[in-house]
Amino acid sequence: MVTIGDVAKAAGVSRSTASYALSGKRAISDEVRLRVEDAVKNLGYTPNAGARALATSQTMVLALLAQFLPDEFAPAMLQYIMGVSDTARELGYDILLVTDEEQTKAIERITRSRMVDGVVMLNVAETDERLPLLRAARQPAALVGLPHDCTGVDVFDLDFEEAGRMMVEHLHRLGHRELILISQPEHVLERGGAYVWRLQDAAVEQARVRGIVLHTAFGSAQQPEIGQEINDLLDAHPAATGLLINNEAAVAALPSVLHERGLTSPEDLSVIGRYSAEFARTFSLPFSFVEGAPDRLGRMAVRQLVKRIESTSAAKEPHVVRLLSPEIADRGSTGAPPADRHRRR
Amino acid sequence: MVTIGDVAKAAGVSRSTASYALSGKRAISDEVRLRVEDAVKNLGYTPNAGARALATSQTMVLALLAQFLPDEFAPAMLQYIMGVSDTARELGYDILLVTDEEQTKAIERITRSRMVDGVVMLNVAETDERLPLLRAARQPAALVGLPHDCTGVDVFDLDFEEAGRMMVEHLHRLGHRELILISQPEHVLERGGAYVWRLQDAAVEQARVRGIVLHTAFGSAQQPEIGQEINDLLDAHPAATGLLINNEAAVAALPSVLHERGLTSPEDLSVIGRYSAEFARTFSLPFSFVEGAPDRLGRMAVRQLVKRIESTSAAKEPHVVRLLSPEIADRGSTGAPPADRHRRR
DNA sequence: AATCGGTTTCGAACCGGTTCGACAATCCGT
């Protein structure tokens, strides 16, 4: 391996001069700088990452904590990961992917050994056992997901409450008066997936404000069951004219359920989901939806994290809790309820 | 940060003694060893990864080169990643996730700066531009996927030729005499995804050997198109009694196509796919399939890579090209063709 | 000729580990 010493020798200068010539942290004559740069090219010099990390205590690596949970939809997860990874590279950082079962131990290992300059954490639970560890580590951290206690970390998430209100409001405005909301499985909640509550509670409240009926239900995360559950719900509430879906498996199963029942949307039933554009693309889903924006959230988290790492002043600033305002992607699956259509004709 | 010097001081020994006490590379009296271990516990010492990497020129990190291509099915990709990640951790290694667009530059950056001890590469193309770089880097590498030229790297892949033969043979044995094979989109081929050819050519050859008819077609990777394409194919070949599918999007779209046409499997049409059990689970696909085993392949690649890294003797051994024998997961979607059934009754 | 300020370069120390050779202390056999 060629070291900076070799470069220095080839350029006929000292190691320190070679270092300064490359970093530009001190004035170096043009002549010497060119000699050093030539030597770098000729010898094919690349600084040793370990040595640099030791000297500067900066690794230019970020940890990405991501658990692959069986009940979480994998492609959605990937969207976050790609957002994080791409943004990190743009800013000059590499990504250490940490998928250990024992995330708490992994956090200790990674941060204490100074392998990374900061941590991005996904799948954040309401009271996440990883958070205390993260705070104890003297490294900046950014979360994608809203925990109960946000002290000491930067937090980014979709505003699920606004999303819930938005979905109800959207259908109410179109004339709907009885709706069904299908949420994630109950055990996602038990594990601390608070966003399910946040959306559902806000939807319920908004329905109350508007004086309309909203039936809520938890759906399975598996395909054959969830299809039957949707059928049962539609049977149980024949007067419902709108379907809100905060459950990836349910929305993926919905097209065939509608087809079997001979329903079309929005003519017979208005449908609005909550998922990502990428998810819609993969399954070519024909429904309008509230964009979950996983890539944007990953991007925002990394940006903030890097800012905190690199600017000593930013490191002291108060921590951020940023909830992204949801936006509806209109794919035409919502409209006036059937009765209104009739009346209008 | 607490260093090994602090530990040594607390234990009343020299730095080198503390190091030996922890590594066990030299005999140390029980008494001193216990004092050192106590000091480590009390002070909460964790070795600095950069310093250790510098001293030992081992980082205990593996690079995972993975591109997320729009036409590759993301969840399948994830299966490989999880297999690699889990196995790496079991063996004490962390994973640096490299998803850069410019993979060749990334390979240079990562390997020349000695950030990793070895490289696992996914989505290998027939003539992969990354391979020369990988060979030039003086680091061991393991591929998941079979390139044209395997010199200098360990290679693991499914035996797609055997898979193609197996699918044809399976249906031939059940009495089928006319089959349709739907492959990946043609541009996957153009990009160098040779496994598509390998399966298709072997299937064609096996059909020839058995003297039966095999219609081949490339399918889209998108949902609405692929459904129509399947319909067209079934219309074009009404005498075909069996469907072989090497295309994730097609198999995901198949249930609703069959439903629409009022076909059931295997009574009206035998179906066999080539995908992973995880994919089957996510989409609850009711078809028999040849297992793609992404997790096993990832695992094998990492095992071999680590062996090569850690054992100086293994490092000299000839490189491996290992093709996994495919296995059929029977989910009951294949049976005798309709005519035979009729005859039998 | 000596002094001065500014620019450019060098030498040495440091980051935090590992490892080698040397030395001291203990144990064995004779």
Add this chain to the structure above:
DNA sequence: ACGGATTGTCGAACCGGTTCGAAACCGATT
């Protein structure tokens, strides 16, 4: 009681960078 092997510990060097303080060099000023 003595030489030799064995065991346990230490000091110093090294891995490959960065960074600080000081020295060398320059032309300009007094």
